Amino acid sequence: xxxxxxxxxxxxxxxxxxxxxxxxxxxxxxxxKSVQGPEGFSLAEYRAFFADEYNIRVxxxxxxxxxxxxxxxxxxxxxxxxAMSRAKGIWLTVFLVALVLPMSLGVVxxxxxxxxxFRANGVLNSVLMGIGLTERPVRMxxxxxxxxxxxxxxxxxxxxxxIYSVIRxxxxxxxxAAASLGASPWFRFTRVTLPLSLPGVVAxxxxxxxxxxxxxxxxxxxxxxxxQNLSMLIARSFLFLRNEALGSTLAAILLAxxxxxxxxxxxxxxxxxxxx
Amino acid sequence: xTRADRFALGFSWxxxxxxxxxxxxxxxxxxxxxxxxxxxxxxxxxxxxFRWYAEAATRQGxxxxxxxxxxxxxxxxxxxxxxxxxxxxxxARGNFPGREAIATFAVSPLMMPGLVVGVALLxxxxxxxxxxxxxxxxxxxxxxxxxxxxxxxxxAMNAFDFSLIDAARTLGLSxxxxxxxxxxxxxxxxxxxxxxxxxxxxxxxxxxxxxLTDARNKTLPIKMLQYLEEQPDPSLAAMSSGLILLxxxxxxxxxxxxxxxxxxxG
Numbered sequence: 425x426x427x428x429x430x431x432x433x434x435x436x437x438x439x440x441x442x443x444x445x446x447x448x449x450x451x452x453x454x455x456x457k458s459v460q461g462p463e464g465f466s467l468a469e470y471r472a473f474f475a476d477e478y479n480i481r482v483x484x485x486x487x488x489x490x491x492x493x494x495x496x497x498x499x500x501x502x503x504x505x506x507a508m509s510r511a512k513g514i515w516l517t518v519f520l521v522a523l524v525l526p527m528s529l530g531v532v533x534x535x536x537x538x539x540x541x542f543r544a545n546g547v548l549n550s551v552l553m554g555i556g557l558t559e560r561p562v563r564m565x566x567x568x569x570x571x572x573x574x575x576x577x578x579x580x581x582x583x584x585x586x587i588y589s590v591i592r593x594x595x596x597x598x599x600x601a602a603a604s605l606g607a608s609p610w611f612r613f614t615r616v617t618l619p620l621s622l623p624g625v626v627a628x629x630x631x632x633x634x635x636x637x638x639x640x641x642x643x644x645x646x647x648x649x650x651x652q653n654l655s656m657l658i659a660r661s662f663l664f665l666r667n668e669a670l671g672s673t674l675a676a677i678l679l680a681x682x683x684x685x686x687x688x689x690x691x692x693x694x695x696x697x698x699x700x
Numbered sequence: 701x702t703r704a705d706r707f708a709l710g711f712s713w714x715x716x717x718x719x720x721x722x723x724x725x726x727x728x729x730x731x732x733x734x735x736x737x738x739x740x741x742x743x744x745x746x747x748x749x750f751r752w753y754a755e756a757a758t759r760q761g762x763x764x765x766x767x768x769x770x771x772x773x774x775x776x777x778x779x780x781x782x783x784x785x786x787x788x789x790x791x792a793r794g795n796f797p798g799r800e801a802i803a804t805f806a807v808s809p810l811m812m813p814g815l816v817v818g819v820a821l822l823x824x825x826x827x828x829x830x831x832x833x834x835x836x837x838x839x840x841x842x843x844x845x846x847x848x849x850x851x852x853x854x855x856a857m858n859a860f861d862f863s864l865i866d867a868a869r870t871l872g873l874s875x876x877x878x879x880x881x882x883x884x885x886x887x888x889x890x891x892x893x894x895x896x897x898x899x900x901x902x903x904x905x906x907x908x909x910x911x912l913t914d915a916r917n918k919t920l921p922i923k924m925l926q927y928l929e930e931q932p933d934p935s936l937a938a939m940s941s942g943l944i945l946l947x948x949x950x951x952x953x954x955x956x957x958x959x960x961x962x963x964x965x966g
Contacts, residue, residue, distance in 0.1 A: 436790035436802060439783040439846065447809055447843050450824035451817070500719050507716030510709065520960045521951065522720040527897075528947030529727055530904050532924040533940045537726035540733065540741050547743045580723060609704035631811065638813030641906050641925065655815050655907070662819060662911070672823075675816040686811050690804060 451679060458676035469673040479657075483677070486653040489572060490637035496576040497583040497632045498625065505587035505624070509594075523581040531578055535645040538574040539565055542646070571646045575636050582635065583628035590624030591617075623696050630689030634682050654678045727944060734937035741934060756935040756942075765923035766939075772919065773902035776841035777849070777895055783842075784849035784894070789879070792857035803854055810847040814907030817843065822911040833914040840908045845898035852897070856890030857883075889958040896954070 461468050473479050508519045526534065541548050542564040549561040564570045594617065602612045640655040649656070654674060661671035729743065734752055736745030756762070787806060791799045809817065818840070825836050860883065868878035884891065906921040913922055927936055954960065 430795060433790050433794035433796045435786040436794070439787035439806060439850070440802065442783060442842065443806060443809070443846065446821070446824075446839050447817070448805075450820035451812070453824060453827075454816070454820040457823070500715065500722065503712040503715035504719040507709075507712040510712075511716075517955070517960055519716065519720065522723045524951060525944070525947060526723050526727060527900050527904075528944055528950075529730060529940060530921055530924060530943075532906065532921050532928070533730055533936065534726040536928055536936075537729040537733075540729060540743060541725070577722060577726065580719070584719070603702070609702065609708065613708070634811040634813075638815065638907075640815055641921070644925075645928070655813065658815050658819065659910070662822075671819065675813075675819050678813045679816045682812050682816070686804075686808055 454672055455676050455679065458672045469669055470677075473670075473673050473677070482652050482654060482657055485568075485651065486637055486655075487681075489568060489575070489643075489653065490633050492572050493575040493579065493636040494583075494629050494633045496572055497580050498629060500576065501580060501583035501587055501628065502621075502625070505584050505591050508584070508588050509591040523584055526578075527581060531641050532645070534578055535574060535642045538570070538577065539645050542570045542574075566647050566650065568647070568651065571643055571651075574646050575639060575642050576632075578642060579632045579635050582631045586627040586631070587621060587624035590621050594620050623693055626689055626692050626696065630685055634685045637681055637685070638678055730937050731941050731944065733934050734941040736934050739933050741932065741937075752934040752938040753942075755933070756938040759935055759939070761918075762920075762923055762927065762935075762939060765918050765920045768917060769903050769920035772837055772841050773845075773899045776838060776845045776902050777898045779842050780845040780849040780898055781891065781895060784846060784853050785879075785884070788850060788853035788857045789883075791854060792860070793862060803850070806850040807847045807854075809843050810851070814905065815911075818908040818911035821908065825912070833912060833917040836912040837909060837917060837919070840912050841902045841905065844905050844908060845902050848898035848901055849894040852890045852894035853887070856887045860887060889962045892954055892958055896950070 458469060459465055459467060504519075508516065511519055529537075540546060543549075546564075548564065549558075552558045552562065553560075598620070599612045599616050602616050603609075607615070638655050639653070640659060643651070643653055643656060652660070654677065658671055658674045658678065661667045661674060665671075732745065733741055733743065735748050735750070736742065737747035737749040737751065738745060787802075791803050821836065821840050821843075825831075825839075830836055864882050864886070865875075865878045868882045869875065873881060904921060905919070906925065909919045909922055913919065918926075924936060951960070
C-alpha cells in the first residue's frame with residue numbers, strides 16, 4: 425500500500441522540477457549575485473543602496489503605498505464580502521460578474537482609464553465642481569492618493585474573493601447563539617464574526633500587499649517617473665541605465681519583502697487554523 | 701434581527717453596491733471612450749462614432765500582439781493544467797513528508813514580484829544560452845500560470861472523494877484511465893476556474909514578459925503600453941472593448957455550464 429502511495433508522490437516531480445529549475449534556481453542565483461563583489465562575498469551594493477537617501481525614500485514610499493492600498497481594499501472589501509454572503513440569485517450573479525469581468529480588462533488599459541478620470545479637466549473634477557465641493561480643478565493625477573485609489577481598484581477582487589469564501593462558510597447560527605446569550609452586536613462582530621473570518625482577511629491582505637508592493641504598470645501610468653517605486657527603479661536600472669549591479673540589489677530587496685510577506689502570512693494562517 | 705443587525709446589513713449592502721460601481725468604472729470609461737469621435741481621450745465624448753473600431757482593425761502590430769498573447773496564454777495554460785493535475789494528485793494522495801511545503805512552494809510565484817522573476821529569468825536564460833524569445837516567454841508564462849492552476853486544483857482535490865478512483869479501478873480501469881474518466885470530469889469546474897484565471901493572468905502579464913521579449917515577439921500588454929506612449933488614440937479603447945465582449949461571452953458560457961458561483965469558488 426505505502427509503496428503505491430509513494431509512487432503517487434512521483435507525480436509531483438515534473439511540476440516541482442520545472443519550478444525548481446525555471447523559478448527557484450534563477451531567483452537563488454539573483455540573490456547570490458547581489459552579495460557577490462569583485463572578490464567574494466560583499467554587501468557593498470546593499471551598503472551603497474541604504475546610504476543613499478533617495479533610495480530610502482523610494483523604499484518607504486513603496487511600502488507606504490502598498491500598505492495604504494491594502495487598507496483601502498480591505499475597508500471596501502469586507503462589507504462587500506459580507507453583503508455577498510447574504511446575496512442570493514441574480515444579486516449574487518451581479519456581484520460575481522462585477523468582480524471577475526474587470527480582470528478581463530488588461531491592467532494597462534485599466535490604469536490608463538483611471539488616468540483619464542483623474543485629469544484636471546477630467547470627469548471627476550467636473551463632478552466635484554458641479555456639486556460645489558471645489559471651485560477650481562483639484563490636482564489628482566500624479567498624486568499618491570490617485571495611485572492608491574487606482575491600485576485598490578485593480579487588486580480589489582483579490583481581497584473580496586478570499587474573504588467572501590470564508591464568510592460564506594461561516595455558520596450563521598454562531599452569531600445568533602452569541603446573541604441569544606446576550607452578546608451585544610459589537611461584541612458579536614468583534615468576538616465571533618471577525619475572528620472567524622480572519623483567515624480570509626489574511627489571505628486577501630497578503631495577496632494585495634504583495635501585488636501592490638511590486639506593481640509597475642499602474643504607477644507608471646498614474647504617477648509617472650517623478651514618484652518612483654522599487655519596481656520602477658528596477659525596470660529603469662535594467663532597461664535604461666543598464667546598471668545590472670544596482671538592479672540586482674534592488675530586485676533582491678523587493679524579493680526579500682515578498683518572501684517575508686509569503687512566510688508571514690503562511691505563519692499567521694497556520695496559527696489561525698490551529699486556534700480553531 | 702435587531703436594529704443593529706439591520707443597520708450592519710444595510711451598511712454592507714451600500715458598501716457592496718458602491719464597490720460594484722467602483723469596480724466597473726474603468727470598464728465603463730473604456731467602452732464610452734471607444735465610441736468617441738475625437739482623436740484624444742476626452743470624457744464625455746464630443747460626438748459619437750465607430751471610427752476607432754475601424755482604426756483598431758487596421759493596427760497590424762496590435763493584432764500580432766493579440767495573437768502572440770493568445771498563443772502564449774493557451775499553450776502555457778495547457779502545460780500548467782497537465783503539470784498541475786499530476787502534482788495536485790501527488791499532494792492530495794501521496795504519503796510523504798513536506799506536502800504542505802510543496803503546495804506553498806507551487807503557489808508562491810503568485811506572490812513574487814513579477815519584475816524580479818523577469819530579471820532572474822533573463823539572467824538565467826542568458827547564462828544557459830537560451831536566446832529564443834518565444835521559448836523564454838513560454839517558460840516564463842508557465843511560471844505565471846502554474847500557481848493559479850495549482851491553487852484551485854489542490855483545493856478541489858482535497859475535497860474530492862478518492863474512493864471513487866478505487867471503485868473505478870475495481871471495475872477494471874487502469875489508474876491513468878480512472879483519473880481521466882472519473883477525476884477530471886468530476887473536477888471540471890476547478891479546471892475551468894483555474895484555467896480561466898491562469899489564462900487571464902498570462903494575457904495580462906507585463907513585468908515578466910518585458911524582460912523576455914524581442915522586437916518580433918511582443919505580447920499584448922507590452923504593445924499596448926508602447927502604443928499609449930507613442931500614439932495614444934482611442935483605437936486602444938476600441939480593441940479593449942472587443943476583448944471585454946469576448947470575456948463576457950466566456951463568462952456567459954461558464955455560467956451556463958457550471959454556474960458562476962461554483963466557477964469562481966472552484
